[in-house]
Amino acid sequence: MNHTTALYPPDALILAPLSGYTDLPYRRAARECGCRFAFTEMVDAASLAYARKRSEGMLLRGEEEEFLGVQLVGADHEFLKKAVDVLNEYDFSLLDFNLGCPVPKVVKKGAGAELGRHREQALACFRILAERSRHPVTAKIRIVTAEDPAPTLELVRGLAELGARAVTIHGRIREAFYAGPVAFDIIRTVREALPELQIIANGGVTSLAKYREIRRETGCGAVMLARGAMGNPWLFRELTDGETYTPPTxxxxxxxxxxxxxxxxxxxxxxxxxxxxxxxxxxxxxxxxxxxxxxxxxxxxxxxxxxxxxxxxxxxxxxxxxxxxxxxxxxxxxxxxxxxxx
Ligand SMILES: Cc1cc2nc3c(=O)[nH]c(=O)nc-3n(C[C@H](O)[C@H](O)[C@H](O)COP(=O)(O)O)c2cc1C
Missing domain, CATH: 1.10.1200 (Non-ribosomal Peptide Synthetase Peptidyl Carrier Protein; Chain A)
Incomplete structure (x- = not known):
C-alpha cells in the first residue's frame, strides 16, 4: 500500500457522509459553496449485495464531482465481499468504512460504532475492503473511550497497517451520539503517534471559531464538517474565506x-x-x-x-x-x- 501520498490536501475541508442527506442534490448545494471533498450517504453492505437496485441511487456521481468518496457499513464478511465487488464496478475517489454509526438499526447488527469497539473484528472486516477494493480505502471511527487514548490508537494503528490511507476520528464515544464535548486530546494523541497517516478531525465544527479550535487542539489540518453544514453549506465558504467571508444575501x-x-x-x-x-x-x-x-x-x-x-x-x-x-x-x-x- 502506498502511504507516501496523502489522499487529501493537508488543509482539506470535507463534507461528512450523512445518511438521508448527502445525495447528489445535497452535495451540489455544498459544492456551490466551495466544498471539494464529499461523500455519498452510508451504503449498507447487505442491501448493496442483495438489493442493488435500491441502493443504486445512492451511488450516483455528478459529472462535475472531481472527488467523491463512497461509504460502506456492515459487519458480515460475505456481504462486505459482495458489496466491495459491486463498488468496484463504479468510479469513486475512495472507499470509506463506517466504524462510528451509533444508530440502533446498525449497532444491533454488530456494525458501525459497535464494530469499532471490537478491534479484531473491525480489522478483519477492514482487511476485506483493503484486499478487495480497487479504490483507496479509509475509515471513519469514533473514539473508543473518552478516558484513555490507547484503544482508539490501537484501532487506528491496525487500520493503518492494513492500508488505510486516512482515518477520520469523530471525537465522541458511541453513547454520546452527537452531543457533548469532542475529545481533542485523543485525536491529537493518535495524530502524533502516527505521523505517516492522514488523520481527519471531526466533531462540533459549526463556525470559524470552532474550526480554528479543532485544528489548534488536535493538530489536524484536515477537518470534516457534518451538522454545521446542514442548512448552511456556506460554512465551507466561511471557513475558507475566514475574516473576509460574507454570508449569503x-x-x-x-x-x-x-x-x-x-x-x-x-x-x-x-x-x-x-x-x-x-x-x-x-x-x-x-x-x-x-x-x-x-x-x-x-x-x-x-x-x-x-x-x-x-x-x-x-x-x-x-x-x-x-x-x-x-x-x-x-x-x-x-x-x-x-x-x-x-
Ligand atoms: C443526520 C446524520 C446522519 C449521519 N450519517 C452518517 C453516515 O452515514 N456515516 C457516517 O460515518 N457518519 C454519519 N453521521 C455522523 C457525522 O458524519 C459526524 O461524524 C457527526 O455528526 C459529528 O460531527 P458534527 O458534530 O460536526 O455533526 C451522521 C450524522 C447525522 C447528524
Missing part, C-alpha cells in the same frame, strides 16, 4: 435552496422529493430569522408549486428579519457591511 440563499429542491424533484420525482425535502428545508430555514409559525408550514409542503409559493411568501414577508438575524450574530457589523456592498 437573501437572493443567493433563495436561489441555492430552490436549486437544491429542484435537483431532488428531478432525481426522486415530485411526490417522494417533496416528502424528503421537508427535513432539508427545516435546516435551511433554521436560524435565519423566519418565525416558528412560518417554518411550521414546511411540514405540509407536498408539491413543487406549494414549495415555490411558500418560498416567495417567506421571502416577501420576512426579508427584514433575515437581515436582522444576521445583524444579531457576532461580527455582524463587518459581515453586513460587506454583504450590502455586493
Amino acid at each position: 437573501l437572493e443567493e440563499w433563495q436561489l441555492l435552496v430552490e436549486r437544491h429542491i429542484a435537483g431532488m424533484v428531478e432525481l426522486y420525482g415530485e411526490t417522494s422529493a417533496m416528502c424528503m425535502a421537508r427535513k432539508v428545508l427545516h435546516d435551511y430555514f433554521r436560524g435565519r430569522g423566519f418565525p416558528g409559525p412560518v417554518r411550521a408550514k414546511i411540514s405540509y409542503l407536498a408539491t413543487w408549486n406549494e414549495f415555490r409559493e411558500f418560498l416567495d411568501f417567506a421571502i416577501r414577508e420576512h426579508a427584514e428579519s433575515y437581515w436582522s438575524r444576521l445583524a444579531s450574530e457576532p461580527e455582524a457589523e463587518r459581515r453586513l457591511r460587506r454583504s450590502e456592498s455586493r
